[in-house]
Ligand SMILES: [Zn+2]
C-alpha cells in the first residue's frame with residue numbers, strides 16, 4: 061500500500077505562525093489531492109461586560125479584582141442575579157467563557173452575607189473539584205474554609221470538614237456513597253445549605269446522568285428533612301447544549317432558567333473539514349478490489365498534521381476518540397519528527413483519562429509552558445481542565461456531537477489570536493457525510509443532553525438507596541417521578557423493601573450496592589508483571605475488548621502485550637513489547653425481543669420500539685499489521701458472555717416488497733446488513749450518543765418478527781434514550797442513512813458507507829446497491845413525521861437467533 065510522501069519544508073523552532081489561513085494553506089499543499097472539503101471562518105467576538113451586582117460584597121469584589129477579574133461578563137452577572145435571588149439557573153456557554161464566576165459570585169456572596177450558610181459544589185471528577193478548590197481558596201475569603209471531600213480525603217480531616225467547612229467540593233459518587241448515607245452527620249451542613257453548584261452538568265447524560273438525577277433528588281429529600289423551606293438553590297454550569305433548561309430540569313427535577321448568550325470575547329477560528337484521500341487498491345485486478353479500497357486512516361493523517369504543526373512551532377492539541385488512538389497518534393508524530401530533527405519528537409506526548417493524576421498534571425503543565433508543543437488526547441480533556449488558548453486543534457474523527465466538536469475546537473485561540481481547527485474525517489459513514497454536508501455542522505443548534513431518570517434499571521436501585529437512607533413516603537414517590545410507584549412495588553415484591561403504614565422500609569442491614577458509573581463493572585487495573593507497577597486503569601465495560609490475553613496495550617507511546625486478564629481480580633498483567641501489529645477484538649451478539657413499547661404499521665414496513673435482551677461475547681481477536689492494516693490472523697478467546705436488557709428500535713420489511721424493489725431473496729441478508737451498518741453510523745446525527753453507545757443486528761428472518769429485520773439497540777442496561785430518539789426521528793435518520801450510502805463514490809461499499817470496523821462477520825455479506833433499495837422501500841412507506849401508536853407491553857417468546865454484532 062503506497063503512502064503519501066511528506067516533507068518538513070519549514071525548519072523546526074521557527075516560532076508560531078500567526079495566520080491560521082496560511083498555516084492551513086501550507087498543510088493542504090503537502091499532499092497531491094486537496095483533502096479539504098470545506099473551510100468555515102468562525103468570526104472573532106468582542107466581550108460584553110456588566111456592572112457588579114449591587115449585592116456583591118466589597119471583600120469578594122476586591123478578591124476577584126486581585127485575581128484579574130475587573131468586571132463580570134454579562135452572562136455571568138445575569139446568571140448570578142438569578143441564583144442570588146433563589147431561582148434555579150443553568151449557565152450554558154462555550155469553553156472558557158467564565159462559567160465558574162457565574163456560580164462563585166452568588167454562592168460566595170451568600171456565604172459572606174450569612175455567616176451560617178453553606179454551599180455544596182459537585183464536579184464529575186476529583187481533578188476538577190481540586191482545580192475549583194484552588195480557585196476558591198486563592199480568593200482568601202474569611203470564614204469560607206473551602207475543602208474537598210472525596211475518596212482521597214483523610215479520615216482525620218473528614219469530621220472537621222463536616223463541622224467547619226462552608227464550601228464543600230465533592231463529586232456525585234461521594235455524595236451517593238458517603239454523604240447521603242451518612243446524612244445524620246451532615247445534618248448541620250444540610251440544614252444551612254443555600255446553594256448547590258452542579259458543574260459540567262452536560263456530562264451527566266445517558267445512564268450515568270440518570271443515576272445522578274436521582275442522587276440529586278435524594279439530596280433534595282435530605283435537605284427538606286433537615287433544612288429550610290424551599291430547599292437550596294441549584295446553579296448549574298454546562299457546555300453549550302441544545303435546550304439546557306429542559307436537561308437541567310430533568311437532572312434536578314426542578315424548574316430551571318437557562319442563560320445561554322455567551323458574552324465573553326473569542327478569537328476567530330478558521331475551521332477546515334478534512335477528508336483523507338482514498339488509497340489505491342492493493343490489487344486492482346482482483347474482483348474484490350473495491351472491498352479493499354480504503355481511505356488513508358484518520359489516525360495517520362492526524363499524526364502527520366500534528367507533526368507538521370509542531371515542526372512549525374505551533375502549539376497543537378489533537379483530540380482522538382480512543383485511548384489507543386491517542387497513543388498511536390503521539391507515537392507516530394514523535395517518530396516522524398525525530399526522523400526530521402532528532403530530539404524534536406520529545407515535544408509531543410499523549411494524554412488520556414486512564415493515566416494517573418500526577419502524569420496528567422505534568423502533561424498539562426508542560427503544554428501550558430510550551431515545553432511540549434503537541435499533545436494527543438482522548439476527550440478526557442473535555443472536562444474543565446484549564447487548557448485553552450492553543451494555536452491549533454486537530455479533531456481526529458467526529459467527536460460524536462456538535463456540542464463536543466465546539467467544546468474541543470474551543471480550546472483553540474481564545475487569547476484573542478486567530479487559531480486553526482481541523483476536523484479529520486474517519487473512514488466511516490457519519491464522518492464522510494459530515495465533511496460533505498457542512499450545513500449539518502455549522503449554523504445549527506447543538507444537540508440536547510439526553511438522560512432518562514425513568515429508566516427502571518436506574519430508578520429501582522436509586523429508590524433502594526433512598527429507602528436505606530430514610531423510609532420512603534408517598535410524597536417521596538412524587539419527587540422521584542414517573543415510574544417510582546412501579547419501581548417501589550417491584551422492590552417490595554423482590555423482598556428488598558417492606559411496606560408498613562408509615563412508608564416503605566429497606567429490609568437489610570447493609571446498604572444497597574449501586575455504582576453510578578458501574579454498568580461496565582469495576583475498572584480493571586493494568587499492572588506490569590515484572591515490576592508490579594500500576595500503569596493505569598481501563599473501565600470494566602471496555603476491558604474485554606482492550607485487555608484480553610494477547611491484546612496490544614499502549615501507555616505513553618510504550619507498547620505492552622497482555623499476558624493474562626483476571627476478571628475476578630479486576631487486573632490485567634502485561635509486559636513491555638513492541639510488536640508490529642495491532643489487535644482488534646471481535647464479539648458475537650444474539651438478540652431476542654422482550655416486549656414492544658410502541659410501533660408504526662406502515663403496510664409492508666413496520667417500525668418498532670421495545671425492550672430486547674442482547675447477549676454478546678468477545679470471541680476472538682485479529683492481529684493486523686500497523687503499517688498496512690493487513691490481517692495476520694484471527695485468534696480465539698475464552699471470555700464469558702455478557703447479558704444486556706435494553707431498548708431497541710427496529711424495522712421490518714416484507715419479502716414481497718423487497719422482491720418488487722428488485723432485491724433478490726439471496727441478496728436480502730447483505731442488503732439488510734449494509735443498511736444496518738450505515739444506520740448505526742448515522743444515528744449519532746440524531747441522538748446525543750456516540751456510535752460506540754449503540755449496537756445492531758440484522759437478519760433475513762428473525763424468529764420474533766418473522767420478517768427481514770434490522771435492529772439498533774442502546775448499549776446500556778435499561779436503555780439510555782438513544783433508540784427511543786431514533787424511533788422518534790426515524791424518517792430523518794433513515795433518509796440520511798440512505799443518502800450517505802447512495803452518495804458514496806465507491807462501487808461495492810467501503811468503510812465510508814456500509815462497512816463497519818468492528819463487524820463480527822468480517823463485513824460479509826454486504827450489498828451496497830440493495831441497501832439503498834431496502835431503505836427506499838422503508839422511506840416510501842414510512843409516514844413523515846412518524847406518528848407512534850402507544851401499545852401495552854406485549855411479552856414475546858424468547859428465541860435466540862445468532863447473528864453478528866455491529867459496533
Ligand atoms: Zn462507500
Ligand SMILES: [Zn+2]
Pocket residue numbers: 733737816819820821823824864865866
Ligand atoms: Zn456487520
